[in-house]
Amino acid sequence: MPLPPQHQQLRISFPVENWPGWDIKELSLTRFEADFAPALGRCDCSRAKTAAAKKGSVSNLAASCPVVLSVNVDAATHDDYCSDSPIFHGVAVSKSSPPIHLALKFALREDLIPALLHEAHMYSAHLEHVQGRAVPYFWGFFMGFLCDSSHGMAVDGDGEPIACLVLEYWGGTLPMRFDHLEKGIRMHILHKLGEIHQCGVHHGDFAERNVLYSDEDGIDIRIIDFDQTEPHMCGRGDKGCDVLQQVGRDMGL
Numbered sequence: 001m002p003l004p005p006q007h008q009q010l011r012i013s014f015p016v017e018n019w020p021g022w023d024i025k026e027l028s029l030t031r032f033e034a035d036f037a038p039a040l041g042r043c044d045c046s047r048a049k050t051a052a053a054k055k056g057s058v059s060n061l062a063a064s065c066p067v068v069l070s071v072n073v074d075a076a077t078h079d080d081y082c083s084d085s086p087i088f089h090g091v092a093v094s095k096s097s098p099p100i101h102l103a104l105k106f107a108l109r110e111d112l113i114p115a116l117l118h119e120a121h122m123y124s125a126h127l128e129h130v131q132g133r134a135v136p137y138f139w140g141f142f143m144g145f146l147c148d149s150s151h152g153m154a155v156d157g158d159g160e161p162i163a164c165l166v167l168e169y170w171g172g173t174l175p176m177r178f179d180h181l182e183k184g185i186r187m188h189i190l191h192k193l194g195e196i197h198q199c200g201v202h203h204g205d206f207a208e209r210n211v212l213y214s215d216e217d218g219i220d221i222r223i224i225d226f227d228q229t230e231p232h233m234c235g236r237g238d239k240g241c242d243v244l245q246q247v248g249r250d251m252g253l
Contacts, residue, residue: 010031010071011026011027012029012073019075028144031140069166070093073090090103102139102169103170113163119225120165135224136222141164142163145160178250190247202243203223210224
C-alpha cells in the first residue's frame with residue numbers, strides 16, 4: 001500500500017447524541033506539516049499555532065491532492081471522550097473509495113499540542129520507511145481553534161488551539177503481558193522494534209500498551225506512541241544493540 005494521500009482539511013463528525021456531556025458536533029481542522037520540527041527534539045507549538053491561523057499557509061500541497069478527509073467518529077469508544085487527550089476510532093467516508101478505518105488522537109489543550117506535534121514529526125520525518133510495516137500509516141497532523149463555548153470552530157486564530165493526529169486504525173493492544181505471549185510473537189515484536197531503531201529512533205516508552213496486535217491475516221504487530229522518543233544509533237550487529245538486548249531480556253527472550 002502506498003503512503004496515504006495528503007488531505008488539506010480534516011472534517012470530523014461526532015456522535016453527540018450518544019455522548020452525554022460532549023457538545024462538539026463537528027470539527028474542521030487544517031493540515032499542518034510537522035517536518036519543520038527539530039530532529040528528535042521537543043516542538044514548540046507557537047509556530048504551529050501561528051501557521052494554523054493563516055489560511056492557505058499551513059500546507060504546500062499540490063492542487064491535485066484530495067482536499068477534504070471526512071471522518072465519522074464511532075460512538076463505541078473505549079477511551080474517555082471527556083478527557084483532554086482522547087483517542088477515537090473513526091471511518092473515513094468517500095464516494096470514490098471503500099470506508100477506511102482511522103485512529104484520531106487529539107490534543108484539546110494548548111499545552112498538550114507539543115507532544116502530539118513531536119509524535120507527528122516522528123511518523124512523517126523519521127518513520128516514513130516503516131509505515132505499514134512496523135508502525136501504522138500516518139494520515140496527517142491537523143490543527144484548528146475551538147470556541148470557548150465548545151459549540152463550534154473559531155476563525156482567524158481566536159479560541160483554544162487544538163490538534164489531531166490521524167493514523168491507520170490497526171488492531172488492538174496486546175491481550176496480555178509480554179512474558180505471557182508465545183515466544184514467536186515476542187520475537188516478532190522485538191524485530192519490529194529493531195526496524196524502528198534502524199530509523200534512528202529510540203521509543204522511550206516501550207510497553208504492552210504501545211503495541212498493537214492483529215491476527216486477521218496471520219499474526220502481525222505495529223508499534224505506536226512516539227511522543228517520548230530519543231535519537232538512537234543502533235549498531236545492531238548480529239545480536240542487536242544494548243537497548244534491544246535489554247528489551248529482549250525484559251520480554252523473557
